[in-house]
Amino acid sequence: MVKRFIDISMSFNINMKENRPILFHPDCLSREIETEYGKEIPLIEMAKIAFPKIKEWWIDTIYAQSKNVYFYFNGHDSFNSGSCHALEIQNQWGVFQYLYSRHIAFNLNPDDYVSVESLKRNPYVI
Numbered sequence: 001m002v003k004r005f006i007d008i009s010m011s012f013n014i015n016m017k018e019n020r021p022i023l024f025h026p027d028c029l030s031r032e033i034e035t036e037y038g039k040e041i042p043l044i045e046m047a048k049i050a051f052p053k054i055k056e057w058w059i060d061t062i063y064a065q066s067k068n069v070y071f072y073f074n075g076h077d078s079f080n081s082g083s084c085h086a087l088e089i090q091n092q093w094g095v096f097q098y099l100y101s102r103h104i105a106f107n108l109n110p111d112d113y114v115s116v117e118s119l120k121r122n123p124y125v126i
Contacts, residue, residue: 022123023105023113029073030059033116035102035124042102047071049098050089073106 024033029043044057047064054066064071073095089095099106103124105113116122 021103021105021113022116022119023103023108024116025110026104026106028104030062030064033102034122036126037102040102042098042104043071043073045102046073046095046098049091049094052090 029046030041032039032041041059043059043062043064047054047057047066050071051066051069054069057064057066057071059065060070062072103116105115116124
């Protein structure tokens with residue numbers, strides 16, 4: 001992982017003295033992004049992890065929506081879900097693992113990372 005970060009940083013001429021990772025800004029959650037895992041909409045994938053029994057999700061502005069449930073992530077540290085009853089997220093650990101694996105800067109300030117969108121080419125596209 002570290003070697004891949006160094007290779008990517010060097011190929012994009014990023015000053016390694018800054019030690020800033022290349023990440024997606026949290027506003028990417030409700031739109032399609034492309035990583036080494038392919039193209040996907042992060043909020044929908046997170047909802048699938050949080051509620052594995054619900055198979056059909058779509059984006060409704062800033063929410064992942066299913067027939068009776070919505071799922072929202074504020075981009076930093078909290079999830080909201082709702083229906084006519086409060087719902088417990090089934091796999092919160094898995095949701096955070098997903099965010100890390102897709103290079104989404106949910107827990108950093110914008111000055112702490114280089115935005116993927118600021119680069120001429122997405123380094124995570126294989």
